Amino acid sequence: MRIVMFSETYLPHINGAVTHIKMLNDALSAMGHQVIVATTSDVREPVLKDNVLYSPGHRMKKIYDYRIANPISVKRTEILASFKPDIFHIHNEFGMGLAALRAAKRLDVPVVYTLHSEYDKYMFYLGKSFAEASMIRMARKYLGHFVKNADIILSPSPKAQAYVDSVNMGKDVLVLPNAVNIEPFREACADPLFRRQFRREHNMADNCRAFVFVGRLGKEKSVHDLVHYFGRLNLPKEKARLFIIGKGPETDSLHTLIADEAYDDRILLLGSLPNEELPAYLTAMDYYMTASLSEMHSISLLEATAAGLPAVIRLDPPNAWQIEDGVNGFTWADESALKTLMERLLSQTAEEERALRERVIQYAKTHDVSHQAEELLKIYEDAIRLHALRKAN
Numbered sequence: 001m002r003i004v005m006f007s008e009t010y011l012p013h014i015n016g017a018v019t020h021i022k023m024l025n026d027a028l029s030a031m032g033h034q035v036i037v038a039t040t041s042d043v044r045e046p047v048l049k050d051n052v053l054y055s056p057g058h059r060m061k062k063i064y065d066y067r068i069a070n071p072i073s074v075k076r077t078e079i080l081a082s083f084k085p086d087i088f089h090i091h092n093e094f095g096m097g098l099a100a101l102r103a104a105k106r107l108d109v110p111v112v113y114t115l116h117s118e119y120d121k122y123m124f125y126l127g128k129s130f131a132e133a134s135m136i137r138m139a140r141k142y143l144g145h146f147v148k149n150a151d152i153i154l155s156p157s158p159k160a161q162a163y164v165d166s167v168n169m170g171k172d173v174l175v176l177p178n179a180v181n182i183e184p185f186r187e188a189c190a191d192p193l194f195r196r197q198f199r200r201e202h203n204m205a206d207n208c209r210a211f212v213f214v215g216r217l218g219k220e221k222s223v224h225d226l227v228h229y230f231g232r233l234n235l236p237k238e239k240a241r242l243f244i245i246g247k248g249p250e251t252d253s254l255h256t257l258i259a260d261e262a263y264d265d266r267i268l269l270l271g272s273l274p275n276e277e278l279p280a281y282l283t284a285m286d287y288y289m290t291a292s293l294s295e296m297h298s299i300s301l302l303e304a305t306a307a308g309l310p311a312v313i314r315l316d317p318p319n320a321w322q323i324e325d326g327v328n329g330f331t332w333a334d335e336s337a338l339k340t341l342m343e344r345l346l347s348q349t350a351e352e353e354r355a356l357r358e359r360v361i362q363y364a365k366t367h368d369v370s371h372q373a374e375e376l377l378k379i380y381e382d383a384i385r386l387h388a389l390r391k392a393n
Helices: 016-030 074-083 095-107 119-126 129-149 159-165 183-189 193-201 223-231 251-260 275-283 299-306 317-322 335-346 350-365 369-392
Strands: 002-006 034-041 047-049 052-060 066-069 087-090 111-114 152-155 173-175 209-214 240-245 267-271 287-290 311-314 329-332
Touching: 002 016, 002 074, 002 095, 016 034, 016 299, 016 369, 034 066, 034 074, 034 095, 052 074, 052 095, 066 095, 074 095, 087 095, 087 369, 095 111, 095 129, 111 129, 111 369, 129 159, 152 159, 152 369, 159 173, 183 275, 183 299, 193 275, 209 223, 209 275, 209 299, 223 240, 223 251, 223 267, 223 287, 251 267, 275 299, 287 299, 299 311, 299 350, 329 335
Parallel strands: 002 034, 002 087, 034 052, 087 111, 111 152, 152 173, 209 240, 209 287, 240 267, 287 311, 311 329
Antiparallel strands: 047 052, 052 066
């Protein structure tokens, strides 16, 4: 099959959507399919290089320095036409998403659209808080353009159905959970050297429990909440610590918060890491922890489970199905529930922790990207059939 994936961001940027697209690209290519990723760059005109179709993009400084493409480009459409695509897969809704819809109409190509983000939680990046409500209405109207023209709509979370319902087009969202490439995490877990080095560097005994968050340090991730929740547990640094991996617009204010509250002996910001270094760092940790309520299905969470880390997650009711208590992690709804849960976790025996870790790893195997690639191919085939039926009618 000849597949084009459209995304405003791709490597070298690192975020959940980029990781997701790269994994699918690799898995589908390994199965013998031809995949192009259409994205933005600092090029002057569209160019296809190493199976990535780069288009010029305007830099958006407010949104992590990402670029947004002009949806109109004759040359880009010509490059796409020469590829003779069987399916277009849209992974976000900005310039490249619109470009996909325009090219799909012109070239008569079926469209699969994945709603990756809960965009209402990101509106503050675009303007003042008093204007957020009007921007949300505009965003949902804009979203309707993609809902209307997609043959199949996907999302890793049932949260997306509410967004699709808000545009009143009577379309259903097919939930396809996110996936993880297990292999690099399995390899890292087989080598205990980095864990020993990391803990020696941070003056931590092996029985000190290390909790970690990985992600953008943006308001939507509620990392300030996580710092407050963990800090107010008043756990001694010899018993538990929280490490935060990532960078973003909230980095400076998080440093200030941690220092002002005197949490700096047990909460540490490690900054951002190259993707290839993350598996080793996760082997130095014991639990993955987040207070975010803006996730669809966190890639970082899945990567942590691939490294054997149980998730300690603030309860987000629409996504409650993603955590099986005692299997891949635990949820907590408020400060009192977190305190009770932490007392339970920190009192486990070594044997109980080993058994939990093994359950987490077995769970992660069910979310390996090879399984998702196979499911996605079936969805592509369904989209092609639906598109043909609509044309016939």
